[in-house]
Amino acid sequence: MRQDFATLRCDVSDHVAWVVLDRPEVHNAFDLRMMRELRTLWRELREDDEVRAVVLTGAGDRAFCTGVDRGALADPALPIGTRGGTPLHFDDPGDWISPKTAGDLWKPVIAAVNGMACGGAFYLLGQVEFIIAAEHATFFDPHTSYGMASVFESMAMLQRMPLGEVMRMQLTGAYERLSARRAYEIGLVQEVVPAAGLRAAAARVAAAVAAQPTLAVQATVRAVWYAQELGYRQALQVAKTLVQVGNDPAALAEGQAAFASGVRPPWRLR
Numbered sequence: 001m002r003q004d005f006a007t008l009r010c011d012v013s014d015h016v017a018w019v020v021l022d023r024p025e026v027h028n029a030f031d032l033r034m035m036r037e038l039r040t041l042w043r044e045l046r047e048d049d050e051v052r053a054v055v056l057t058g059a060g061d062r063a064f065c066t067g068v069d070r071g072a073l074a075d076p077a078l079p080i081g082t083r084g085g086t087p088l089h090f091d092d093p094g095d096w097i098s099p100k101t102a103g104d105l106w107k108p109v110i111a112a113v114n115g116m117a118c119g120g121a122f123y124l125l126g127q128v129e130f131i132i133a134a135e136h137a138t139f140f141d142p143h144t145s146y147g148m149a150s151v152f153e154s155m156a157m158l159q160r161m162p163l164g165e166v167m168r169m170q171l172t173g174a175y176e177r178l179s180a181r182r183a184y185e186i187g188l189v190q191e192v193v194p195a196a197g198l199r200a201a202a203a204r205v206a207a208a209v210a211a212q213p214t215l216a217v218q219a220t221v222r223a224v225w226y227a228q229e230l231g232y233r234q235a236l237q238v239a240k241t242l243v244q245v246g247n248d249p250a251a252l253a254e255g256q257a258a259f260a261s262g263v264r265p266p267w268r269l270r
Contacts, residue, residue: 007034008041015052015210017045020059027063035096042103052210055202057112061195064113067120092152094123106218108209112202113137126156132202133180134195145173161188219246
């Protein structure tokens with residue numbers, strides 16, 4: 001049973017969970033309460049068999065997420081080790097907010113970026129399966145401009161962007177922003193749509209993902225992430241297990257029957 005959250009909204013429809021970062025007054029920046037709530041929500045979604053895919057977005061149309069809410073750093077109520085009243089200068093916030101690290105969530109997460117995505121937003125974007133962006137979306141990391149090293153964020157983006165693009169974005173800080181189109185050209189974003197069509201685009205893809213056999217989908221997600229993070233030969237050793245786990249006999253039989261019928265699902269060229 002999902003809890004009521006102060007900083008998030010979550011609704012489930014047709015096996016898709018819609019998660020909204022809901023602090024539009026601060027451009028959906030996360031405070032320590034949102035960190036706690038995200039960690040809880042990811043774990044709840046992991047255990048909810050009704051949910052087969054997740055769409056993550058931000059409230060409003062100005063920002064997806066602008067990272068840490070600097071005005072809410074010193075919160076002594078957070079029940080983890082702190083120095084100076086906050087863990088955020090010393091520990092990785094991804095341990096609390098990233099879907100896989102914080103929640104061990106291997107159900108596909110699709111990000112629908114509806115405005116600015118900067119700084120700590122990359123903890124979230126670094127662990128989604130793919131990104132759909134509104135045309136007005138921008139991506140940047142202002143850490144260095146304000147005297148802070150961009151470390152965890154840079155490492156996350158290096159998994160998704162070419163080295164030179166990561167270096168330029170991180171080192172130019174607040175002086176440059178990636179447009180949605182440029183983010184698409186370098187592979188960070190997989191589709192760019194008009195702002196009014198962002199939800200529909202995310203819903204269309206999420207529905208397609210949720211329609212696939214769930215074990216096959218989750219095993220595929222794990223396989224791709226393992227291959228990204230491990231050496232190739234190491235990943236191949238894990239692959240045998242993933243094939244056995246992901247090939248559910250009932251789903252295989254249903255899939256083979258569907259193939260033999262000659263009926264094919266309607267598809268869309270992109």
